[in-house]
Amino acid sequence: MDKNYYVTTPIYYPSGKFHIGTAYVTTLADMLKRLKKMQGYDCLMLTGVDEHGQKIEDKAKDENMSPQEYVDVQADAAKKLWKTMKIDYDIFMRTTDEYHCKAVQEIFERFLKQGDIYKGEYEGWYCKPCESYFTETQLVDGKCPDCGREVTKMKEEAYFFNMKKYADRLLEYYNTHPDFIKPEYRKTEMINNFIKPGLEDLCVTRTSFDWGIKVKSDPKHVIYVWLDALTNYITALGYLSDDDSKFKKYWPADVHLVGKDIARFHLIYWPIFLMALDLPLPKTIFVHNWFVMKDGKMSKSKGNVIYPDQLIERYGLDATKYFLIRELPTSQDGLFSPEEFVERYNFDLCNDLSNLLNRTISMVNKYFDGKVPEYNGLQNEVDEDLEKASKDAITNFENEINNFEFANSLKAIWSYISRTNKYIDETSPWALAKDEESKEKLKSCIYHLVANLREIAILIRPLMEDTSDNMLRQLGMSNNVTWDSLKEYKDIKNTKVIEKGEPIFMRLNADKEVEAIKDMMKK
Ligand code: MSP
Numbered sequence: 001m002d003k004n005y006y007v008t009t010p011i012y013y014p015s016g017k018f019h020i021g022t023a024y025v026t027t028l029a030d031m032l033k034r035l036k037k038m039q040g041y042d043c044l045m046l047t048g049v050d051e052h053g054q055k056i057e058d059k060a061k062d063e064n065m066s067p068q069e070y071v072d073v074q075a076d077a078a079k080k081l082w083k084t085m086k087i088d089y090d091i092f093m094r095t096t097d098e099y100h101c102k103a104v105q106e107i108f109e110r111f112l113k114q115g116d117i118y119k120g121e122y123e124g125w126y127c128k129p130c131e132s133y134f135t136e137t138q139l140v141d142g143k144c145p146d147c148g149r150e151v152t153k154m155k156e157e158a159y160f161f162n163m164k165k166y167a168d169r170l171l172e173y174y175n176t177h178p179d180f181i182k183p184e185y186r187k188t189e190m191i192n193n194f195i196k197p198g199l200e201d202l203c204v205t206r207t208s209f210d211w212g213i214k215v216k217s218d219p220k221h222v223i224y225v226w227l228d229a230l231t232n233y234i235t236a237l238g239y240l241s242d243d244d245s246k247f248k249k250y251w252p253a254d255v256h257l258v259g260k261d262i263a264r265f266h267l268i269y270w271p272i273f274l275m276a277l278d279l280p281l282p283k284t285i286f287v288h289n290w291f292v293m294k295d296g297k298m299s300k301s302k303g304n305v306i307y308p309d310q311l312i313e314r315y316g317l318d319a320t321k322y323f324l325i326r327e328l329p330t331s332q333d334g335l336f337s338p339e340e341f342v343e344r345y346n347f348d349l350c351n352d353l354s355n356l357l358n359r360t361i362s363m364v365n366k367y368f369d370g371k372v373p374e375y376n377g378l379q380n381e382v383d384e385d386l387e388k389a390s391k392d393a394i395t396n397f398e399n400e401i402n403n404f405e406f407a408n409s410l411k412a413i414w415s416y417i418s419r420t421n422k423y424i425d426e427t428s429p430w431a432l433a434k435d436e437e438s439k440e441k442l443k444s445c446i447y448h449l450v451a452n453l454r455e456i457a458i459l460i461r462p463l464m465e466d467t468s469d470n471m472l473r474q475l476g477m478s479n480n481v482t483w484d485s486l487k488e489y490k491d492i493k494n495t496k497v498i499e500k501g502e503p504i505f506m507r508l509n510a511d512k513e514v515e516a517i518k519d520m521m522k523k
Contacts, residue, residue: 014074048093
């Protein structure tokens with residue numbers, strides 16, 4: 001079996017602070033990498049910044065900086081955020097790095113030589129923030145169909161990529177590779193909106209600004225930022241460099257994670273570029289939805305933006321990451337609201353998870369002097385049902401992950417947590433403790449609770465490592481766990497839990513915290 005795993009995030013435009021929406025995809029990539037690592041895969045995660053283009057040139061000018069100075073500052077800020085979020089990436093791409101620029105130039109020359117790229121003249125409607133040209137018919141109410149902003153008419157000598165040539169091949173690829181696009185409905189969108197109406201050739205150079213990679217054989221042209229950016233997924237691995245060992249090992253990528261706004265670039269242009277390079281296509285491209293606010297898109301002018309570092313500072317990293325993954329469904333956009341954030345914190349993290357740990361630890365101390373009783377094989381219907389729930393939780397979690405249903409994967413863990421809480425009510429250990437004859441039943445009950453908590457600590461580990469460490473420490477267990485540790489359900493004898501449990505999540509004062517988050521949004 002192929003035991004390598006290569007996961008990528010988009011590379012970000014370095015234009016200011018990343019809000020919680022933009023932090024979503026990096027959190028997700030990090031979770032997937034950590035999960036695969038626990039499952040024994042040799043993993044590589046790529047993230048980084050997309051540093052060229054007119055938008056960056058303009059921003060630098062606004063800040064009285066050279067573009068290079070500007071992107072240097074921004075790249076450092078991005079790295080700082082990923083450090084705060086403990087993102088375990090392996091490669092941080094900067095598209096201004098020389099090795100990348102050289103490879104992009106070579107790729108362009110190859111396309112020229114093959115006749116995939118030809119010279120022509122471009123006239124069309126240009127959206128500056130999106131760095132995209134549109135035809136008259138693509139505009140929505142005369143505005144950019146992607147971002148809704150003003151467009152301007154522009155004409156320039158330019159190079160074009162012959163997309164039409166590859167349209168049939170792309171469609172055929174979609175139809176023969178059911179795992180290529182997830183979720184499925186994004187494939188239908190691409191076919192109906194772009195491929196069926198007929199693919200337009202893509203303008204792949206600009207002359208209206210300077211900040212980009214120059215065409216080697218015609219340096220007054222700058223290579224289109226999307227051709228530059230998309231190739232980062234292979235140049236990061238050393239494609240066309242002296243050392244392409246990573247490329248040989250990790251390509252094709254297991255999954256590119258991308259937001260819905262950049263689906264077209266990844267689902268149409270990128271596979272076509274790869275076909276033209278005669279390279280295998282990524283195994284899956286997963287398109288996620290967006291976090292929106294009650295009043296629509298997050299924007300500074302609306303005063304409704306929330307940044308991950310604000311939430312992390314007040315509520316901790318794991319609670320923030322939990323919310324991000326739990327609240328973004330695959331089928332539609334996810335809503336960020338202060339009320340929902342506080343509710344998830346109080347119910348899921350505090351009531352369900354933290355209290356389960358606390359109650360269990362206090363019972364192990366009270367009834368067994370802190371030592372987990374040995375499993376006595378005593379089974380009743382409730383125990384059987386609980387053990388089945390344990391098996392189901394692991395399978396359900398894995399199935400949801402494999403189906404790219406990430407919010408549901410957490411739901412599967414939390415229904416297991418609820419099931420375990422219910423088990424306490426069903427077995428009433430405090431009543432069992434009163435009667436010497438029920439001692440064996442009590443042993444079985446406490447044993448099962450500890451065993452479940454251990455599993456829960458392992459299941460949440462890819463997303464919430466600090467919480468997992470904390471739980472295992474309180475349970476008196478090593479954090480040296482892998483995914484296989486989940487199979488050893490009964491291997492917890494001789495553990496001694498800590499004497500006094502420490503709550504991992506403390507109940508929040510809902511009204512006060514909702515106000516606090518609203519204040520953060522205004523800042
Ligand atoms: N530079 C390009 C990507 C090039 S990849 C070869 C780009 N950068 S970006 O900074 O604008 O966006 C980065 C990612 O953040 C995109 O996947 C985008 O969909 C995502 N998000 C931006 N706002 C978001 C939300 N409100 N919610 C979720 N994701 C969001 O695009």
